[in-house]
Amino acid sequence: MVDLSVRIGSLTLANPVMPASGTFGPELSQVFDLDALGALVTKSVTPEFRAGNPLPRLCETEAGVLNSIGIPGKGLDHFIGQAMPEWRRFRAPLVVSLSAPTVASFAECAARLAATPGVAAIEANISCPNLEEDGRAFAMHPEPAAAATAAMRRAVGGLPLWVKLSPNTGDIAAVARAVAAEGADALVVANTILGLAIDIETARPKLGSGMGGFSGPAFKPIALRLVWQVAQAVRIPVIGVGGIATAEDAVEFLMAGATAVQVGTASFVSPTAMLQVIDGLRAYCARKGIARVGALTGAALPTALPAAAE
Numbered sequence: 036m037v038d039l040s041v042r043i044g045s046l047t048l049a050n051p052v053m054p055a056s057g058t059f060g061p062e063l064s065q066v067f068d069l070d071a072l073g074a075l076v077t078k079s080v081t082p083e084f085r086a087g088n089p090l091p092r093l094c095e096t097e098a099g100v101l102n103s104i105g106i107p108g109k110g111l112d113h114f115i116g117q118a119m120p121e122w123r124r125f126r127a128p129l130v131v132s133l134s135a136p137t138v139a140s141f142a143e144c145a146a147r148l149a150a151t152p153g154v155a156a157i158e159a160n161i162s163c164p165n166l167e168e169d170g171r172a173f174a175m176h177p178e179p180a181a182a183a184t185a186a187m188r189r190a191v192g193g194l195p196l197w198v199k200l201s202p203n204t205g206d207i208a209a210v211a212r213a214v215a216a217e218g219a220d221a222l223v224v225a226n227t228i229l230g231l232a233i234d235i236e237t238a239r240p241k242l243g244s245g246m247g248g249f250s251g252p253a254f255k256p257i258a259l260r261l262v263w264q265v266a267q268a269v270r271i272p273v274i275g276v277g278g279i280a281t282a283e284d285a286v287e288f289l290m291a292g293a294t295a296v297q298v299g300t301a302s303f304v305s306p307t308a309m310l311q312v313i314d315g316l317r318a319y320c321a322r323k324g325i326a327r328v329g330a331l332t333g334a335a336l337p338t339a340l341p342a343a344a345e
């Protein structure tokens with residue numbers, strides 16, 4: 036018997052596998068039992084209605100996907116009133132991804148989510164433009180990332196607060212340290228990396244908004260490196276995401292310092308990819324004589340991880 040459970044701060048997950056925000060919805064319950072997952076993660080919810088970016092919003096590349104979805108959605112009132120009842124049908128802990136344009140708005144929305152029954156954690160997607168400052172993503176620099184985290188920490192009390200970092204920064208370890216210092220319970224590493232594809236017949240970018248976020252298999256070594264750097268910079272748990280499609284990929288992320296993993300683009304190829312990752316993790320641990328999947332966390336790091344390995 037392998038113990039697949041992991042702890043992310045005060046939250047215990049039955050296993051370390053969950054979906055990546057924006058690549059998953061409750062409709063997947065028609066394909067498999069969502070309660071088999073360690074947690075459920077919503078697409079990012081925004082304060083107000085958003086139409087999203089111009090079409091086309093998705094573009095396949097050789098070994099990954101570019102997207103510029105632009106977080107379309109009906110806003111927080113609709114999420115709490117209409118979407119939450121549907122999410123509450125499941126037993127797996129629900130992580131609500133939140134995106135907002137200002138520090139105050141992040142805090143206000145986080146407080147409302149913290150007061151909503153059935154929300155197990157907030158995952159703050161800070162890869163969105165900071166409209167009060169220069170319009171650059173909060174996650175690009177330590178100061179705005181820390182300011183958003185501090186405001187949300189005050190707003191949500193003891194509710195677990197995860198902060199999702201961006202690869203589009205020069206020094207992710209500095210951003211990670213700043214966010215951890217303001218009381219984040221875990222870091223999700225990472226969001227998509229900026230990329231571009233051009234249609235050479237029209238001489239236009241293939242995506243309606245020009246640049247997009249790159250994800251999928253070719254992103255994996257970059258995301259793995261980011262997890263490795265962040266895990267050595269902070270003592271809070273890291274959740275690894277980027278190009279994970281198989282249990283072997285997940286083991287690499289755990290060994291690089293992650294306590295849990297998220298699967299995104301791979302679910303578009305195979306909607307049951309997450310189940311295969313869970314089964315494969317169990318089989319890997321059994322084959323290696325590992326009793327607890329948590330023992331893999333940080334196994335490949337130069338020094339053992341004390342607190343984050345729990």
Ligand SMILES: Cc1cc2nc3c(=O)[nH]c(=O)nc-3n(C[C@H](O)[C@H](O)[C@H](O)COP(=O)(O)O)c2cc1C
Pocket residue numbers: 055056057058078079100102104106132160199225226227249250251252254276277278279297298299300301
């Ligand atoms: C179509 C699409 C939509 C996404 N939407 C969101 C989102 O709403 N919020 C968010 O934090 N990340 C979003 N992401 C990023 C993913 O959660 C994940 O960080 C990224 O895709 C890397 O993982 P992957 O290579 O397994 O897909 C989206 C990714 C894709 C491909």
